[in-house]
Amino acid sequence: MQGKSIARLVLSVVLSAPLLAHASQYPLTVTDFDGRSVTVEHEPQRIILQDGRDIMAMALLDRDDPFKRLVAWNNLAKKQDVATWEMLKTQWPEATHIMDMGFSDKGNVDLESVLSKQPDLMIAQLRARPALEESGVLQKLTALKIPVVFIDYEVNPAKDTAPSIDLLGKVLNRESNAAAYTAYYRQQLHAIEQKTATINPKPSVFVEALAGNTDSCCFTHGHSGWGGLVEAVGAKNIGSDLLPGASGFVALEKLISVNPDVYIMTGSKRGNSQVLPLGLNVSPDEVNTQAQVLLQRTGVSQIPAIAAKRVYGVYHHFYNHPYNIVGMEYLAKDIYPQAFADLDPDATYHHIIKNFTKLPDTSFVYSWQQGK
Numbered sequence: 001m002q003g004k005s006i007a008r009l010v011l012s013v014v015l016s017a018p019l020l021a022h023a024s025q026y027p028l029t030v031t032d033f034d035g036r037s038v039t040v041e042h043e044p045q046r047i048i049l050q051d052g053r054d055i056m057a058m059a060l061l062d063r064d065d066p067f068k069r070l071v072a073w074n075n076l077a078k079k080q081d082v083a084t085w086e087m088l089k090t091q092w093p094e095a096t097h098i099m100d101m102g103f104s105d106k107g108n109v110d111l112e113s114v115l116s117k118q119p120d121l122m123i124a125q126l127r128a129r130p131a132l133e134e135s136g137v138l139q140k141l142t143a144l145k146i147p148v149v150f151i152d153y154e155v156n157p158a159k160d161t162a163p164s165i166d167l168l169g170k171v172l173n174r175e176s177n178a179a180a181y182t183a184y185y186r187q188q189l190h191a192i193e194q195k196t197a198t199i200n201p202k203p204s205v206f207v208e209a210l211a212g213n214t215d216s217c218c219f220t221h222g223h224s225g226w227g228g229l230v231e232a233v234g235a236k237n238i239g240s241d242l243l244p245g246a247s248g249f250v251a252l253e254k255l256i257s258v259n260p261d262v263y264i265m266t267g268s269k270r271g272n273s274q275v276l277p278l279g280l281n282v283s284p285d286e287v288n289t290q291a292q293v294l295l296q297r298t299g300v301s302q303i304p305a306i307a308a309k310r311v312y313g314v315y316h317h318f319y320n321h322p323y324n325i326v327g328m329e330y331l332a333k334d335i336y337p338q339a340f341a342d343l344d345p346d347a348t349y350h351h352i353i354k355n356f357t358k359l360p361d362t363s364f365v366y367s368w369q370q371g372k
Contacts, residue, residue, distance in 0.1 A: 024173040032167065033126045033160060034150040040121065041147075043173045048101075048114060049073035050124035050132070054151075055088065057123075057165060057322040059357040060181050061174035067092050069172075071117035072099040081268045081317055083280035091360055111137060119146055123168065125320070126152040126160075127224070127246070154320040155224045158232035161324055162186055181356045188325045188348060189232075192332050195339055196234030203261040203335050205230045206238045206305075209247070210316055211265035212274035212294050218255055221247045225319040226266065233332045235262075252299045262335050263305040265294060265368075266316035278315040280364045287313065287368050295370070306370070313368030323352055330367050 029039045049055065052074045058066035077085035078100070089095045101114045122141060124132060129150055132138045141148050149171055151164035162182040169178025207226040208218045220239035221227040224246045230237040238260055242250050267276025267290075276290055291313055295306055305311055312334040318327025329345035345367065353361045 022175045024170055024175065028171065030149070030167060030171060032148075032150045033152045033164060034129055036150070038147050038149055040149075040171055041145075042120070044121035044171065045069055046071045046118055046120045048117075048119045048122040050122060050128055051320070052076040052078075053317060053321055054123055054125075057151075057168055059359050060165060060322065061169060061172050061177050063177060063356075063358045065092055067095045067098060070098050071119055072101045072114045074102055075100040080270050081279055083269050083282065084317075087280055087360060087362060109135075109137060111140060115144070121171070122146060122148045124148055124150050126150045126155050153322060153324055154228070157224075157228045157319075157324050158189060158328070161322060162189075165322055177356070181352070184352070184356070185325050189328065192233055192328060196332065196336065199234060199336060199339060202234060202236045204236045204238055204258070205262045205264060205331075205335060206250075206255060206258075206260040207264045207266060209266050209319070211267055211276055211313075212290070212297075216249065217252050217297060217300055218250050219247065220250055221319065226264075229319060229324060229328050229331055230335075233328055233335060235331075235335050252302075256299075256302050256304070259304050261305065261310060263303055263311045264331070264334060265291070265311070265313045266319070267313060268316045275316075276313050276368065278313060278366055278368065279317075280362050282365045284365055284368075287365050291368050291370075309370045311370040315364075315366040318366075323349065326352070326366070334367075334369070 024043065026043060027039055027041045029037060032038050047069045049070060053076055055066055055073070055077070058070070062068055075085070077088060099113065099117060102109045129138070138148060149167070151167060152160035153164060162185045165178045165182050169175040206218070207220055207230060209220055209226055213219070220243070222243040222245060223231065223237070223240045227237040227239050231240065238258055239250065242254065265276055267278045269277040269279045269282060274290070276294065277286055295301060295311065300306070314327060314330045314334070318324045321327070326345050326349045329343055329348055333340045333343050333345060349364070349366065350361060353359050
């Protein structure tokens with residue numbers, strides 16, 4: 001026992017020790033998560049974000065002002081997570097003046113308007129690569145010698161998230177900031193993996209992504225996204241077995257017959273008031289009221305996990321987010337309530353915000369539990 005205590009102490013000291021600054025040397029050639037060799041001629045100062053949620057990665061790296069290098073982005077928060085957008089524009093008012101150019105996963109964008117901003121780097125999510133290629137956006141940027149770096153938090157979230165932040169740290173000359181966060185991320189992930197590896201049999205889990213966003217139940221993810229996060233915590237994701245692709249619908253009758261051990265609904269506060277309104281600056285009562293409405297949908301109440309009171313809610317955007325370790329901790333606590341009784345995902349989120357960003361540490365409700 002004494003040896004283990006010493007080992008934990010040493011690990012704690014290593015992870016909390018200040019990291020030596022290391023300046024990136026340009027021109028810099030890196031390999032991105034599409035396996036492409038990308039050369040960045042100078043430290044980027046005019047950045048495009050294909051996926052606006054990557055502003056949370058910029059908050060880890062350009063901590064004083066994550067918007068200071070942005071010239072264009074896809075402002076997904078404004079469309080899908082209104083409380084987060086309110087927080088961001090209150091903290092950094094200049095965010096409202098940055099071009100919101102779309103850049104959807106289908107590659108739709110007014111490229112000429114974006115190019116008029118003279119970007120010197122685009123950061124893009126790996127899942128969007130096919131669309132950006134088919135639309136000709138990738139070829140156009142390559143021809144203009146504007147580097148495109150693909151990162152990933154969704155296709156293989158547990159494996160790729162920390163290395164993606166490390167890659168961005170190198171590209172943006174913020175290696176020390178990146179390394180501080182990813183050391184903590186890897187520590188938290190290792191603790192989950194170590195404990196779940198010994199748990200058998202593996203519980204089966206169904207995630208209804210954006211519960212209530214459509215009239216029909218039940219939309220879910222396969223091996224990527226929420227499915228990848230479920231698998232990362234050692235559980236069996238039902239969507240991985242039933243879907244041919246990354247996401248899709250599972251018939252309610254089929255879902256009832258496969259009888260998941262745990263049922264999880266994700267949500268965020270957006271224009272559609274039917275969705276579970278999890279996120280910043282919401283009240284537990286507001287979330288609980290809508291959760292009860294969702295549980296009473298026609299047929300949904302027949303899912304055995306509901307009768308067993310094994311239904312939970314989790315903030316939707318953790319499925320494609322640099323802080324997805326918090327989402328994995330919520331999953332671990334929901335799926336294995338006894339094994340992870342002492343785990344506190346709320347505290348993990350607060351720790352990330354306070355220690356690795358200058359985002360305001362505002363109130364939030366990122367989870368919900370049936371019967372509470």
